[in-house]
Amino acid sequence: MRILSLLLLVPLLAAAEPATVIRPAELKQEPASDAATLATLPENTAVDALERKGGWTRVKAGAGEGWVRMLSLRLGGAATAKPGASGLTQAFNVARTGTSGTQTTTGVRGLDADQIANAQPNPAELAKLEKFAANRDAAASFATEGKLSATSVAYPK
Amino acid sequence: MKALALLAMLVAATSAQAQFRMPNIDINKMVDTVKNVGKAVKDIDEPEEIAIGKDVASRLLGAAPLVANPGLQRYVNNVGRWLAVQTERPDLPWQFGVLDSPNVNAFAVPGGTIFVTRGLVERMRSEAELAGVLGHEIGHVLRKHHLKAIQKGAQSALAGDALGHALRDRAGPARDKLIAFGTEMYSRGLDKSDELEADRLGVVIAARGGYDAYGLPSVLQTLQAMNAQDSALALMFKTHPAPAERLDSLSEKMQPVLDAYSGQPQLAERFVRQIRK
Numbered sequence: 551m552r553i554l555s556l557l558l559l560v561p562l563l564a565a566a567e568p569a570t571v572i573r574p575a576e577l578k579q580e581p582a583s584d585a586a587t588l589a590t591l592p593e594n595t596a597v598d599a600l601e602r603k604g605g606w607t608r609v610k611a612g613a614g615e616g617w618v619r620m621l622s623l624r625l626g627g628a629a630t631a632k633p634g635a636s637g638l639t640q641a642f643n644v645a646r647t648g649t650s651g652t653q654t655t656t657g658v659r660g661l662d663a664d665q666i667a668n669a670q671p672n673p674a675e676l677a678k679l680e681k682f683a684a685n686r687d688a689a690a691s692f693a694t695e696g697k698l699s700a701t702s703v704a705y706p707k
Numbered sequence: 708m709k710a711l712a713l714l715a716m717l718v719a720a721t722s723a724q725a726q727f728r729m730p731n732i733d734i735n736k737m738v739d740t741v742k743n744v745g746k747a748v749k750d751i752d753e754p755e756e757i758a759i760g761k762d763v764a765s766r767l768l769g770a771a772p773l774v775a776n777p778g779l780q781r782y783v784n785n786v787g788r789w790l791a792v793q794t795e796r797p798d799l800p801w802q803f804g805v806l807d808s809p810n811v812n813a814f815a816v817p818g819g820t821i822f823v824t825r826g827l828v829e830r831m832r833s834e835a836e837l838a839g840v841l842g843h844e845i846g847h848v849l850r851k852h853h854l855k856a857i858q859k860g861a862q863s864a865l866a867g868d869a870l871g872h873a874l875r876d877r878a879g880p881a882r883d884k885l886i887a888f889g890t891e892m893y894s895r896g897l898d899k900s901d902e903l904e905a906d907r908l909g910v911v912i913a914a915r916g917g918y919d920a921y922g923l924p925s926v927l928q929t930l931q932a933m934n935a936q937d938s939a940l941a942l943m944f945k946t947h948p949a950p951a952e953r954l955d956s957l958s959e960k961m962q963p964v965l966d967a968y969s970g971q972p973q974l975a976e977r978f979v980r981q982i983r984k
Contacts, residue, residue: 660808706907
């Protein structure tokens with residue numbers, strides 16, 4: 551799984567990801583609505599997205615660096631994919647096939663539409679799945695370790 | 708109610724015609740047939756929902772097995788079960804699995820089985836993002852979106868009381884048909900409104916579990932940034948509204964909830980540590 555973890559670090563550490571402002575957005579000094587406004591970015595402004603904190607994304611724009619509401623951005627440049635995303639994934643798959651040798655059934659099994667439609671039962675994997683299930687107590691301790699506390703939040707109407 | 712209306716029309720028509728010597732219509736038999744169809748749809752109870760779900764889950768696992776990483780599987784089960792406990796169906800036999808596929812997708816199976824693909828997990832950055840996706844899938848199970856679609860489809864695909872047979876006889880041919888149909892549904896997808904509802908529920912469920920509520924929107928932004936032509940995305944994009952539409956819908960309806968719970972933990976470090984094992 552080491553290659554997988556390397557992949558995970560890419561988005562965390564990558565310096566910048568192209569993004570576009572999809573509605574006029576205030577560029578804030580801090581990730582908070584009451585922070586000082588540095589500029590107002592018009593729709594279609596191209597920026598670089600740097601990191602996310604709650605509902606805010608730090609961006610580098612022509613007008614300077616600051617925070618805009620995350621949902622005011624569309625990630626990905628104009629019609630371009632995140633650089634190398636699928637390339638890295640392909641490299642991962644090749645590496646995985648090479649080391650594990652478990653990918654020999656590719657083309658027969660898989661999660662494309664027709665493969666799902668024609669799938670046959672796999673009781674052995676189902677038994678494994680049941681074995682990994684967590685009970686309520688285990689899940690509660692896991693949450694405590696992560697300093698997660700349950701909160702009451704109503705469903706939207 | 709459709710069955711009742713149909714029944715009323717049949718009764719009205721038949722009694723009107725009966726005055727004109729309409730021969731040999733067994734109204735009692737007609738009433739029974741209409742009743743049975745209505746009953747079969749209403750009466751998929753929780754044990755039956757769970758049994759159908761296990762059979763469908765087994766088929767999905769036939770399409771892609773679990774990632775051979777017990778630590779990862781247990782981790783995802785802990786996150787998922789913690790979230791499920793925060794809902795109105797806390798004691799379903801919830802089970803979560805990471806499927807060994809490079810495709811980017813996730814599946815909710817009736818009765819509490821949830822799958823996410825390795826391809827999707829690889830693109831996440833934190834436990835809050837995982838929680839948002841699992842919350843979305845849990846939402847489908849809570850509102851029985853797939854079960855209802857299976858019922859609806861089975862009613863037209865299987866004639867008469869065949870759904871009843873499929874539920875009673877787990878080894879019969881009607882059962883096989885029902886499960887095949889239920890599995891195939893994952894290649895066609897749900898109504899758009901079900902997906903948008905599951906997004907809203909997912910945000911709430913992740914927030915209830917104590918996570919940063921922006922986890923799901925964040926994953927949607929990641930998907931938005933990917934090349935839509937990437938074959939790993941094909942089925943997910945075919946069966947879900949576009950990420951932009953889902954983000955707009957969340958922005959329109961969930962901004963207050965998102966902002967109220969945006970300061971909760973993301974647990975990016977724990978996520979990376981667990982995935983690395």
